[in-house]
Amino acid sequence: MADSIEIVRIDGCFHRWGDLLALILSSFAYMDGVVDPPSSAHRLTAASLAQKACDEIAFVALEDANLVGCVFFRPEPGFLYIGKLAVSLDYQGKGIGRLLLSVAEDLAREMRLPALRLETRIELTSNHQTFGRWGFVKTAENSHAGFDRATSIEMQKRLA
Incomplete structure (x- = not known):
């Protein structure tokens, strides 16, 4: 399956913001009623995704013309932050997430970021388990504003 997938950087020619929003919302829907506070994906719009792609570095995974995955990256001191990693429900478990993370590793190395x-x-x-299998380790627990308990964990992967 992963052999037929093309990973493409989003540029000024990309216009499928509604499709990208639908992909993210559908792939994050399993979190509804599970995570508290609710996922920030619910605050996204087509326009905010377009702005996010301008502010960050974004890639999509395509099979033919079908949008089947995406990821956003943000360089930080010492890290490449990975956000909004999403894979279409019909394509999960087929190696697309791993392909998108390999783009992250390549980009981080190009930018001389070690992790x-x-x-x-x-x-x-x-x-947590999936990212652990991909070489990430838990490095911190964090709380969203207004919460007195941990609501998320940070994971990092050092690059060789």
Whole structure:
């Protein structure tokens, strides 16, 4: 499956913001009623995604013309932050997430950043395990504003 997937950087020619929003919302829908506070994906709009792609570095995964995955990256001191990693429900478990993370590793090396960083919700233990299998380790627990308990964990992957 991953052989037929093309990873493309979003540039000024990209116009499928509604499709990208639908992909993110559908792939994050399993979190509804599970994570507290609710996912920030619910605050996204087509316009805010377009702005996010201008402010950050974004890639999509395509199979033919089908939008099947995406990821956003933000350089930080010492890290490349990974956000809004999403894979279409029909394509999960087929290696697309791993392909998108390999783009992260390549980009971080190009930018001379020694590690990747991401955050995942405390309740999403299967995500913790998946990222752990991909070489990420838990480095911190964090709380969203207004919460007196941990609501997310930070994970990092050092690059060789």
